[in-house]
């Protein structure tokens with residue numbers, strides 16, 4: 001009994017130490033990526049390419065999801081608000097929910113599963129097939145040439161995707177409430193305009209998605225680079241990217257929200 | 266300088282984890298030669314190449330290339346040295362997101378300021394040498410194994426390096442491409458003053474083109490000599506290898522328990 005307990009405590013200890021070690025390792029890796037980012041910026045074409053792969057190719061899923069989320073928000077918001085006779089505030093509700101929370105968070109979750117997983121798989125496979133080693137043997141640093149551009153491509157794409165998610169979401173809300181249900185168009189837009197604050201709502205939303213972009217892409221490139229060079233290793237790393245990103249996004253969202261919207265009406 | 270060896274292994278030891286792979290390897294390779302390294306599967310040939318390229322460091326002893334001790338170099342110095350090396354990876358390691366043309370052009374674009382028109386000519390020349398000029402627009406996934414290997418070979422000599430390491434360049438080639446590639450390696454070495462290291466199992470083909478042969482077994486160099494010496498050799502190991510005999514000092518099996526133990530026969534007997 002005592003022995004079992006000892007084994008249990010030991011295994012917990014091992015796991016904790018391992019996780020902390022891995023976190024430190026990942027942090028050092030990302031710092032290295034930052035240090036080696038200069039060549040990518042000097043040849044911005046490399047980053048543009050990755051913005052295309054991470055950003056442009058994620059557009060469809062982001063826009064379609066945004067539209068649906070906005071439509072649902074419009075319906076649900078109208079349902080509730082009309083009980084209080086304030087259905088014209090539905091524009092405010094849709095816009096604030098999207099810009100502050102749902103835009104950054106859902107866009108980041110979608111981004112992690114669409115672009116992050118692809119990034120991990122690609123880098124992991126390049127490692128498994130010795131493409132990274134081959135590049136190193138050609139005296140070209142794979143971190144500077146392969147990892148850093150992907151990292152920045154993701155970091156730049158995320159806020160833009162989140163913004164587009166929110167915009168299509170608002171359009172979806174408009175479509176459902178104004179066009180289909182018949183809420184007054186003038187009050188829909190004017191209430192939204194007066195209620196949404198540029199600094200507190202929009203800028204904070206963009207800051208959030210900026211953080212999410214850094215975290216998701218950092219996880220994705222690290223998992224890819226760290227993946228064991230086998231088919232199983234790469235598939236596990238891909239899964240870990242999605243799961244870790246999702247947890248990180250939701251946890252970080254709470255922390256950021258707590259800091260941002262304290263006591264602001 | 267000219268007659269000092271290009272590559273020297275001095276008492277090199279290396280292990281992956283606790284498993285020793287090389288145990289006191291001594292070799293010296295002269296400039297302008299084609300040198301073959303032969304040995305059974307898993308004997309550590311690829312590891313030798315990785316030591317020369319500085320991908321891994323010896324646990325004891327040293328590897329020097331052109332007078333520089335590889336594992337003591339700083340990163341920048343190592344990269345400067347690697348620019349003068351080419352490596353054909355055992356499994357090709359072509360960049361799968363780039364076309365055949367772009368694979369061969371990769372180092373030219375990264376390391377030189379050559380105009381695109383000149384890069385085009387150079388790439389087509391390299392591809393022509395391996396017989397694949399017509400395949401320049403294909404993606405690696407569209408190549409056969411042997412074609413991919415030849416593209417990788419063209420890529421490894423893209424910048425006319427002073428030293429090229431070929432890890433099994435003949436694997437998966439038909440007899441015709443095999444002798445073309447063999448001849449190509451010989452010719453490049455002679456005309457460009459390059460040094461080539463050839464890891465291979467193909468004894469007959471390589472004995473025709475190499476200047477010197479090292480035999481690696483069990484982590485040590487068991488024999489070495491010129492092709493003529495090797496053919497005449499009475500050393501059992503070399504004899505077995507050159508004539509491809511199954512019986513002899515080279516074990517075909519990875520170290521293991523006895524066969525009967527693994528099959529459980531030994532246990533049954535003792536019951």
Ligand SMILES: Nc1ncnc2c1ncn2[C@@H]1O[C@H](COP(=O)(O)OP(=O)(O)OP(=O)(O)O)[C@@H](O)[C@H]1O
Pocket residue numbers: 281282286304305306307308309310311312313355
């Ligand atoms: N990354 C690694 N981690 C652990 N062990 C390894 C690793 N790479 C190779 N080994 C081991 O080192 C030994 C030598 O490997 P190496 O790749 O150098 O053999 P080789 O002579 O090139 O064989 P082959 O002719 O089959 O390519 C093998 O026994 C192998 O099991």
Ligand SMILES: [Mg+2]
Pocket residue numbers: 310311312355432
């Ligand atoms: Mg090998």
